[in-house]
Amino acid sequence: MATLMDRVITSKAAVLEGSRAIAEAVRLCRPQVISAYPITPQTHVVEALAQMVADGALKAEFVNVESEHSAASVVLGASATGARVYTASSSQGIALMSEVLFNIAGLRLPVVLTCANRALSSPLNIWNDQQDSLSVRDAGWVQLYVEDNQEAVDTHLQAYAIAEDRRVLLPTMVCADGFLLTHTYEPVIVPTQEEVDAFLPPYRPQHYLTPDKPLTMGAFADPEYYMESRYLLDRALERSQAVIEDAAQRFNRAFGRHYGGLLDTLHMEGARTAVVAMGSVVATLRDVVSGLRDDGHAVGLVKVRSFRPFPKDALRSALRDVDRVLVLERALSPGGVGILAAEVRAVLQGQPRQPAVSAFVAGLGGRDIPVETLQALIARAQDEAVEQGFADLKAELVEEGDEDES
């Protein structure tokens, strides 16, 4: 029996929950094997996909497993046989997967994974920040951060095109802020199957496992070979910069929607101060920065869409003329100087104009980042360079020297 929901989602534009919208996008990419751990910290994405497989709306092997480590292992093996694969996780699940995430990248398998960005324990939290995906920064995956649900849908289509490109052959993680996007209803245009098929041809693997033609994948590499294989991984991520740009351009021509390739900019012409951020806070920042512009402040916005590969040249070019940079961090490197900010500072090193870079940790564990906070941070970054500050910290909860008091 067709439900109201079914009728809504088969039309071209619909109001969908983020997770459901992502599931629709994944279905349209025709994955052949999906594996997931079906319990917390999972999202509705794989729940919806399991329903589609059960209903016959998606012809795929759906493998429920006992842990995220196993989910990643199943898609690793399936991808090695040449299948298009998909998995999703977040938070502790990404942490548990991390060993296999490194293997998938080293094996150069074009797995696509949705990370519904959520905080890591302890303390137990479940709400949004980007600690999970940023903690597996060095696994060797392409990492794309999206700012709204339409971009989440469209980026999954691009993710397969990037991952499976012969110049790349890398797993790709689409990072969408947990709850803020995954559990939020927004109007979303769901492409048609014909449109997606035209954009994304079937995966044609170069090397794959089959009993007819045995081969070894991910061979043992002693000190004579290990460094070179890691070098090849690094080169592939560098090469993927052009492919990410290509995919975004090609997507724009096919669907008429564009979110930037490696990064996106707003009001950067003549800007003296730039805000650099990733994920859903960028959508809020668009309003904040536009408002400041209307009031005559020379403020611009740079959205880092691709965190890996890090868009070194594109970022240098975008920040060429600014005096001050505010970097927003939705994750924490304890004892460090910011995760995104450290890389922003590194690429600006040695440039003719060296802007003062302030970094602020904001919105950890689901804390809202309201407009007023963003306005205050921008004002502060225009006055001083803060190595690493914490936005909206509740001083009364963390006053030092009173640990012994009850």
Add this chain to the structure above:
Amino acid sequence: MKLIPGLVALPGTSRANKTGSWRIERPLFLHQKCNGCRLCDWCCPEGIVSGQGKLFDCDFDYCKGCGICAEVCPVDDIVMQVEER
């Protein structure tokens, strides 16, 4: 030789990689009391004991000298000796 991304290689590397040099002790098949039970063949983790009837031996290109064949032989017809090179 150029590396193929993902370190894709032809199969048969365990044949190409001769592991005999790992050996500290080598099995000596005495061929005196063998009863033809084949335990040495079945238990060899490298799969390199071969023979028929009551005449077995191993391939020293690959034998790592683990001593399992000598351990499982019910009639002590295999003994381990210090390898001298």
